[in-house]
Amino acid sequence: MDTNEKQTQKQKQAKPLGGLLAAAVSRAVPVVAGIEDKVLDARTPCADYDVKTLANHLLHVVVEFQKLAVKQDSDFSSPPDYVARAGWRERFAREAEALVEAWSTPGALEGTTGAMNMPARTVGGMALLDLTAHAWDLARATGQSYEADPAVVAELTEVVERLAPTGREMGVFGAAVPVGADADPFARLLAATGRDPYGH
Template sequence: MTHRIADLLDTAAARAVPLVRDTPDDGLGAPTPCAAYDVRGLLNHLTHVIVNFQLLAAKQPSDFTGEPDYLAGPDWRARFEDETAKLVAAWAEPGAEEGTTGAMDLPARTVAAMVLLDLTVHAWDLARATGRPFEPDPVVVAELTGEVERMAPTARTMGVFGEAVELPVDAPAFERLLAMTGRDPRAWATA
């Protein structure tokens, strides 16, 4: 990755936050392309990731067990926006991209790529689950592609990614990125 991670996260957040803000309460039970979650579960998971990756940016311990119900209160949309802004700010701090972080002692930029991937791919999951279009920033997609290629074998072994989905050679870059994570972008195409 060649761009500052905080800038990439800010760009991804600018596309994800409006999707969350405009998610209707009556759509929270809809299935998503991320088979483990309905919309409510997906939003809880993504918020939990965002909160914990703020800690990882500061080289503090994180806890990904037992996702709280971030959607329990009426202000969950505003909370998502606030937590996402805190995520961007945390990764903008001097030294956040340097060294290692997390229980697996990974390079901080690799860890940052993980949260960027979650923010981007889960925004797509949310958009598809609620029948809305989503187009990520091409720079974000370009930056993530190499990272996902490197992390895919380990992510599949750990059950984080599904098996890669076969797509035509001329498939757009973001569809190829989604396919590497085990998602079939063509099965969830919008009308």
């Protein structure tokens, strides 16, 4: 079997992205709902973000990646202050469900999307990564528990392997954090993005 045939077979075997996003959303929404106002200024595993800033970023990511699913232009440069508005936790839940719907629509994974004209499935994988990693960041920062769906972790392990070199050049990922041989797959995934899965 040549490389192209292997890639085609792999794509056929890949789990639907919409289902993976739904699994990630089901874990992220309770974390966001559990963020209390008194911890909005707490630091997070993302060095440049406190909880409020990261929550704003994540909600903006969820909104903008909906546009990318339908091949519209997006703007990640200046997130609005969603958290300053009443009902922002409920809005996150609504927008996250809309994200799942957008990437579950026929044609969403076809062609390219975004300013860099990246393959749509790769862009959808980036949405899945942000949703998963930042939900963990927020859970860690606010004293909540978080457990990623195993199928999501498996998908993101491949996503990070593909994107990590470019991500590190762009400053999106930090240097990989060493973990022990007994580390579970999610810990390895977090470490590959530059996060310490066992620290803060």
